[in-house]
Amino acid sequence: MSLSDRVTAARPSRGVELTRWCLDRIARYDPLVNAVIGLDPTALDQAARAERLRDRAPLAGVPVLVKDNIDVAGVDCTAGSRLLVGAPPARDAPVVEGLRAAGAVVLGKSNLSEWGTFRSVRAPEGWSAVGGQTRNPYAPDRSPWGSSAGSAVAVAAGMVPLALGTETDGSIVCPAGANGVVGVKPEPGLLPSGGVVPISPVQDCVGVFATRLGDAVLCLAELTGRGDLSAAPARLTGRRFGLWHVPGLPRLALEAVGSALRTAGAELVEVDFPEHSGLLLAEVVALQAGFPEAVEGYLRTRPGVPDSLAALIAGNRADPEELRLYDQDVFEASAALSAQDRALRAEAGRQARARARRLLDDALRGVDAVLAPTNPPAWRLVPGRPDPRPATSSVLAALAGYPNVSLPAAWTDGLPLGVSVFGPPRLADLLPLAAAVEQCCPAPRAPAPAGAMP
16 A cells, blocks of 8 residues: 555545644654644644635645745745744745645645755755754655755655645755655746745746645646646557666666556667766856845845845854854855856856757657656765765756656665656646656555654
8 A cells, every 4th residue: 555545544535634634643753754844823724714615626625835945924934044034924925825725724834955955065955954854754864865855755754745845956856756755846937936945046946745646736737727737647558768877876766667668568768868967067057156146036025034145144154053063165155256257157057958958859859758767765864974965867857947757666675766757848748658657656655764654
């Protein structure tokens, strides 16, 4: 029985009872995984109001956790930083407005890598000064990856049926893979990014975590009003998938899913993108160039918090806790760039994005979609030691601005491995292919952090 089945069998369908049930699971199990950074005190009132909509709205009464870089009115939005505590936004982000309009219960905020892994290269994924270290629900001594770590872990541990995350490059699909859940990264702009702490306005996007693709698609369809977003699987007979064996990532998930796809009638061919490592370097330098303007634009919407990158840097230096464990080298490198450096790096980023689109578009002349490993097995957390920064397959879709879906596909030594499906530039075109791949994946397994999960 999948985790989704196990949770559904034990819980009420929605509304006040389901909200209480989720709150109880958070109280019991979050101390083991540290995925939740704060709860909305109005959650049960929201659920009571949603009861009146439950026959008309698919999300009515369904609790959703929101990554703590997305504004929720009256609730701290910290991006994991102590500098943003105590001055909550006055308005919901548009995507949260959409949740409320659909009748969902905004249960609270999930932990994340501080500033979306954009403050320090030494700080581990899933760590923030506000929330501490989020842990993998399959092995609490292992990494949850990031930066949407808390959202992925909360869904994997059965504490909520849905959670919102954000991605610039890998921050949805990578924690989805490492925690054995579905992560859907749409194309930027499909969901509104206003009221979201930014890294790159060009690449940032809001996405969804769930235990099954159909649940994530239901959420996305409700939030966008798009009737063409469907999890109905495409027929596999005659479909061609490109298998990308990313150097440094295990082949197990890709091989397991590939075998099932062949049996179902799909044709598989090898593809390769040897330039992707060079594109990653160009992406990083471009993100540093654009970050100051992007984050300062957001900070100006939040009275009572630092209003510039320079003020954030100074505030961190003045706070004995923020820099006690990890530095702020990424902040400082971004702030130190000259205007000429910013322009050169921005141009390098534009060229890298165009190159990523050409590479994927060229591949799609011969295949319907690309399949690639999402993640290696989650690595051990070692306090004070930086993460190994493993290889990923996320950079091409992220740079190109194309959607990406990670699906649980295999396990190794009890740890999840995901497979990513990407290529088509529109999520509406990708979803039927991802749904067909999901049918060829094994059922998700329920995690047992510290042996305590049912």
